[in-house]
Amino acid sequence: MARINPEFSKELKKYGGFDLNACYNCGNCTAVCSLSTSENSFPREMVRYSVLGLESEIETSLNPWLCYYCGDCSSTCPREADPGELMMSLRRWLTGKYDWTGLSGLIYRSLTASIIAFVVVAIGVIAFAYAQAFNLETILHIGHYFEMFAIGGVFAIILLPNIIHMWYLTILKPKTKVSLKTYIKSIGDLFVHMFTQKRTLGCDDNKTRWFEHFILVIGYLSLLFTTVFLDWFSAQNLFIILLGYVESAIVFTVTIIFVSGRIQKKKEVSQRSQPSDWFFVIGLLLMGLTAFIVRLFIDLNILDNNVWMYLFHLIILAQWALIIVPFGKWTHFLYRSFAMYFDKLKTLEGVYNE
Amino acid sequence: MKKKIGIYICHCGGNISDYVDVEKVKKAVENDADIFLAKTTMFACGDTNQNEMVDDITNMKLNGVVVASCSPKLHLQTFRSVSERAGLNKYQYVHANIREQVSWPHSDDKLGATEKAIKQVKAAIAKARLAEPLEPMTITAQKAVAVIGAGVAGIKAALQLSDMGTQVYLIEREPFVGGRTAQWERIFTSNETGKEIISRLYKDILSRDNITVFTQAEVVDYSGSIGDFKLMVKVAPRFIREHCVEDNLQKAIDVCPVEVPDSFNFEINSRKAIYNHYPSEYPYLPVIDIQNCTRCGECEKVCKNIDFSQKEETLNLQVGSILMATGFDPYTPADNEYGYKHIDNVITLPQFKRLLALNDSKLMYNGKVIKNIAYIYCVGSRQVNGDNKYCSRYCCTSTIHAAIHAKEKFGNINNYHFNRGIRTYGKQELLYDESSRMGDIYLQFFEDGEPQIYKEGNKTIVKVKDVLTKYKELEVEADLVVLVTGMVPRKDNAIGSLLKLPRGRDKFFNEIHMKLRPVETVIDGVAISGACQGPKNVTESVNSALSAATKSFSIVSKGEIDLEPVIAIIDKDNCTWCGACAEACPYDAIQKTVDGDKSYAVLNSTVCKGCGMCLPVCPSDAIDLTAYSNHEIENMIDALL
Numbered sequence: 004m005a006r007i008n009p010e011f012s013k014e015l016k017k018y019g020g021f022d023l024n025a026c027y028n029c030g031n032c033t034a035v036c037s038l039s040t041s042e043n044s045f046p047r048e049m050v051r052y053s054v055l056g057l058e059s060e061i062e063t064s065l066n067p068w069l070c071y072y073c074g075d076c077s078s079t080c081p082r083e084a085d086p087g088e089l090m091m092s093l094r095r096w097l098t099g100k101y102d103w104t105g106l107s108g109l110i111y112r113s114l115t116a117s118i119i120a121f122v123v124v125a126i127g128v129i130a131f132a133y134a135q136a137f138n139l140e141t142i143l144h145i146g147h148y149f150e151m152f153a154i155g156g157v158f159a160i161i162l163l164p165n166i167i168h169m170w171y172l173t174i175l176k177p178k179t180k181v182s183l184k185t186y187i188k189s190i191g192d193l194f195v196h197m198f199t200q201k202r203t204l205g206c207d208d209n210k211t212r213w214f215e216h217f218i219l220v221i222g223y224l225s226l227l228f229t230t231v232f233l234d235w236f237s238a239q240n241l242f243i244i245l246l247g248y249v250e251s252a253i254v255f256t257v258t259i260i261f262v263s264g265r266i267q268k269k270k271e272v273s274q275r276s277q278p279s280d281w282f283f284v285i286g287l288l289l290m291g292l293t294a295f296i297v298r299l300f301i302d303l304n305i306l307d308n309n310v311w312m313y314l315f316h317l318i319i320l321a322q323w324a325l326i327i328v329p330f331g332k333w334t335h336f337l338y339r340s341f342a343m344y345f346d347k348l349k350t351l352e353g354v355y356n357e
Numbered sequence: 358m359k360k361k362i363g364i365y366i367c368h369c370g371g372n373i374s375d376y377v378d379v380e381k382v383k384k385a386v387e388n389d390a391d392i393f394l395a396k397t398t399m400f401a402c403g404d405t406n407q408n409e410m411v412d413d414i415t416n417m418k419l420n421g422v423v424v425a426s427c428s429p430k431l432h433l434q435t436f437r438s439v440s441e442r443a444g445l446n447k448y449q450y451v452h453a454n455i456r457e458q459v460s461w462p463h464s465d466d467k468l469g470a471t472e473k474a475i476k477q478v479k480a481a482i483a484k485a486r487l488a489e490p491l492e493p494m495t496i497t498a499q500k501a502v503a504v505i506g507a508g509v510a511g512i513k514a515a516l517q518l519s520d521m522g523t524q525v526y527l528i529e530r531e532p533f534v535g536g537r538t539a540q541w542e543r544i545f546t547s548n549e550t551g552k553e554i555i556s557r558l559y560k561d562i563l564s565r566d567n568i569t570v571f572t573q574a575e576v577v578d579y580s581g582s583i584g585d586f587k588l589m590v591k592v593a594p595r596f597i598r599e600h601c602v603e604d605n606l607q608k609a610i611d612v613c614p615v616e617v618p619d620s621f622n623f624e625i626n627s628r629k630a631i632y633n634h635y636p637s638e639y640p641y642l643p644v645i646d647i648q649n650c651t652r653c654g655e656c657e658k659v660c661k662n663i664d665f666s667q668k669e670e671t672l673n674l675q676v677g678s679i680l681m682a683t684g685f686d687p688y689t690p691a692d693n694e695y696g697y698k699h700i701d702n703v704i705t706l707p708q709f710k711r712l713l714a715l716n717d718s719k720l721m722y723n724g725k726v727i728k729n730i731a732y733i734y735c736v737g738s739r740q741v742n743g744d745n746k747y748c749s750r751y752c753c754t755s756t757i758h759a760a761i762h763a764k765e766k767f768g769n770i771n772n773y774h775f776n777r778g779i780r781t782y783g784k785q786e787l788l789y790d791e792s793s794r795m796g797d798i799y800l801q802f803f804e805d806g807e808p809q810i811y812k813e814g815n816k817t818i819v820k821v822k823d824v825l826t827k828y829k830e831l832e833v834e835a836d837l838v839v840l841v842t843g844m845v846p847r848k849d850n851a852i853g854s855l856l857k858l859p860r861g862r863d864k865f866f867n868e869i870h871m872k873l874r875p876v877e878t879v880i881d882g883v884a885i886s887g888a889c890q891g892p893k894n895v896t897e898s899v900n901s902a903l904s905a906a907t908k909s910f911s912i913v914s915k916g917e918i919d920l921e922p923v924i925a926i927i928d929k930d931n932c933t934w935c936g937a938c939a940e941a942c943p944y945d946a947i948q949k950t951v952d953g954d955k956s957y958a959v960l961n962s963t964v965c966k967g968c969g970m971c972l973p974v975c976p977s978d979a980i981d982l983t984a985y986s987n988h989e990i991e992n993m994i995d996a997l998l
Contacts, residue, residue: 004830004831004832005830006832006834007833009796025794044827048827052826055798055826057831
């Protein structure tokens with residue numbers, strides 16, 4: 004039995020702009036949603052749980068992560084309640100819920116907190132550079148190590164515990180019995196979804212968006228690999244240098260498309276941008292762009308006279324690695340992939356057939 | 358005078374002629390005595406045939422007409438009108454039904470059908486031979502109307518009748534006018550208060566000189582019939598002559614030691630034995646509730662105008678018609694229905710509405726501040742097992758309106774509506790929308806999944822399997838549970854029994870025809886309006902009141918009324934008064950009269966409907982019926998055999 008909690012909708016409101024009270028249970032959203040099946044009702048079930056404030060039902064559900072926000076439900080809603088944005092807000096709320104530090108929720112709820120975090124990181128980077136007397140070589144060297152340690156640290160301290168928390172909430176808490184065999188058998192799904200976002204193809208009119216997104220993910224991950232493990236900024240190998248250029252160019256050009264989409268607001272999906280969305284796309288854009296320019300400055304031999312350029316890149320990098328990756332929208336990448344994996348486990352164990 | 362009868366046999370397209378040989382019927386009767394004309398026609402009711410009939414009757418000076426066609430329910434009036442247009446008395450027209458009674462039921466036996474049709478027509482001819490011209494009876498009508506009940510419907514009807522220029526007696530049983538409407542604080546959808554509406558209406562009444570208002574008045578006896586009802590009205594005294602000077606009235610109320618549950622507030626608080634409900638209440642004079650007064654004399658010490666010597670008065674009124682506007686009672690939940698009277702914070706919708714009116718800054722009940730309110734809909738309406746199968750119409754909207762009102766007035770309130778489908782029809786839908794937008798939560802159940810209310814420690818829990826959440830079991834912790842009770846007929850049906858007003862299965866007063874005669878009753882001259890007829894909101898009550906007022910006025914407006922001449926005739930020489938006829942009469946039209954040592958039955962011809970129930974029970978054959986005399990019926994039977 005679940006107790007109704009009307010305060011929940013006020014809490015959820017802080018995670019996004021949608022109108023829960025407008026819903027009159029017509030079910031149009033479910034009728035148009037390509038994810039809806041007779042057992043699993045998208046997105047109405049989540050709308051209803053949110054209206055009633057059934058937190059434990061929401062936190063144990065994978066459904067918000069299975070939605071790729073095609074926006075059909077929102078454009079079909081006769082009451083303009085914006086169920087698509089509700090699903091988005093639930094994802095933000097869940098991110099906050101999984102995060103053991105509580106910083107995720109804080110950053111999503113409060114723009115001020117986000118800005119303070121960004122400013123603190125920027126000041127930290129500048130202070131570090133000042134301590135190194137703005138010596139390019141040292142900064143470059145430490146910057147490279149920072150990248151490596153940040154990736155490892157963030158993953159071990161923040162992301163891994165959070166994923167385990169997510170697993171606890173969605174698999175363990177609802178008492179889903181999953182055999183080890185199933186875990187192993189389905190592991191492929193995790194990586195397929197992580198790298199291809201295959202499921203989004205199921206949403207109507209999403210082919211272009213999927214392709215852009217796919218290219219971006221591949222570009223971003225390979226750029227990460229190139230800079231961190233192939234040490235692009237110090238590389239002498241022409242192939243690696245060119246590879247880095249291409250990858251960073253892909254990252255910033257594709258993000259420009261996404262940013263302009265959010266500005267033009269033509270598609271349902273890009274109509275309501277929260278600060279966290281802006282931080283994510285702009286961060287990605289600047290990261291690709293600054294990496295490109297930094298390498299260009301290196302090749303043109305003008306970076307020594309323009310240390311500020313690398314500092315700027317490092318600030319973006321630090322903000323990305325310390326704020327957006329562990330606590331911001333980047334985590335979607337991880338949680339979604341795991342949600343697909345966990346969903347596969349549940350499907351194979353026959354949870355939805357009961 | 359020699360009879361000249363014309364006969365028309367209808368094909369009805371083929372509905373009749375496919376099974377009945379109409380030509381053979383014509384041949385069988387055209388040579389009978391008194392038959393002057395016999396025709397078959399494709400459609401007797403068609404304009405061409407109607408015009409032909411008018412010409413035939415006029416040119417041939419027919420004094421009897423028979424049409425053999427469909428049911429008289431369909432076209433008796435049509436051909437009576439044709440006769441009248443041709444100058445023939447309409448009672449000399451006779452209808453034979455050879456469709457519903459012959460061609461349709463006997464489609465498997467054409468020969469038999471034709472034979473039966475011939476007999477039906479011959480019977481009709483037998484009646485036509487004897488049919489006499491009749492004229493309607495005209496009676497005088499009193500130019501006054503009694504309106505029973507001074508709620509919003511009664512007052513609006515009285516004002517309407519007064520506008521049309523009729524004397525109105527507005528008779529209210531309670532000490533104050535306004536009825537249920539005065540009890541509601543804010544009323545949907547105009548958001549006026551009931552008090553405001555009633556105050557405005559009675560100010561209007563006071564400006565009229567043709568409306569007489571009686572309060573604490575009850576009709577205890579009545580006689581007569583349409584056009585001339587005689588009502589005996591008992592008026593109870595108020596025991597107060599006029600307002601005490603210098604606000605001593607409040608002192609008088611303060612010193613009264615008696616406390617009784619206040620029915621105006623649906624007994625959520627108490628009042629004194631001397632009281633009024635609110636200061637400006639008409640008739641601007643408080644009242645002493647003599648049933649509960651202990652005659653301690655305290656009030657007399659502070660107010661000189663209290664007068665215990667006042668006596669009950671009896672008035673006799675004469676009116677042409679009666680308009681009923683006696684209203685409804687709110688449904689009282691059964692003992693422990695949803696915890697009523699067992700769980701301390703379970704109240705009814707009317708009580709909740711009074712609670713909203715009586716609280717100012719905080720919503721309190723039983724000394725506790727109320728935040729979470731659960732509303733259980735359809736309590737006492739749409740019952741699966743009980744008698745009240747109907748929907749009470751006003752409650753969904755009223756509840757939602759009250760829920761919005763509570764939120765607006767007291768702020769921090771959560772509303773939970775446990776409903777069986779919301780019926781805020783018409784413009785009331787906007788309120789449903791408004792409440793949803795304000796965050797009210799709607800949970801739905803079907804009749805087989807009623808919410809459960811129980812105590813958990815000192816908390817009250819409402820539990821339901823919500824239809825809108827895939828029958829998931831949900832619970833709410835409620836500070837107050839409001840049972841949305843519907844409307845039931847007045848518990849005290851004294852006036853209804855007195856007038857012998859028929860009631861429907863739902864026990865509300867019944868109209869003649871729900872759609873076409875919505876305010877008339879089978880008692881001629883008695884109209885019904887407002888919620889005494891069935892659940893209605895204020896708007897609907899006023900609509901029906903204005904309609905009933907117009908209908909009542911149409912009876913008294915001309916000063917005389919035409920009545921159907923088809924009635925019983927009693928031969929007093931043959932009557933030995935056994936009382937069987939009076940017992941059989943459903944309209945109370947027969948009374949015993951004693952003339953010297955002879956007793957006999959006398960008919961009230963204005964009440965008699967000519968139904969014929971008295972005829973077969975008379976052992977001495979002393980009763981006959983105009984237009985359906987024993988002689989006529991015997992002749993028809995002879996023709997049929």
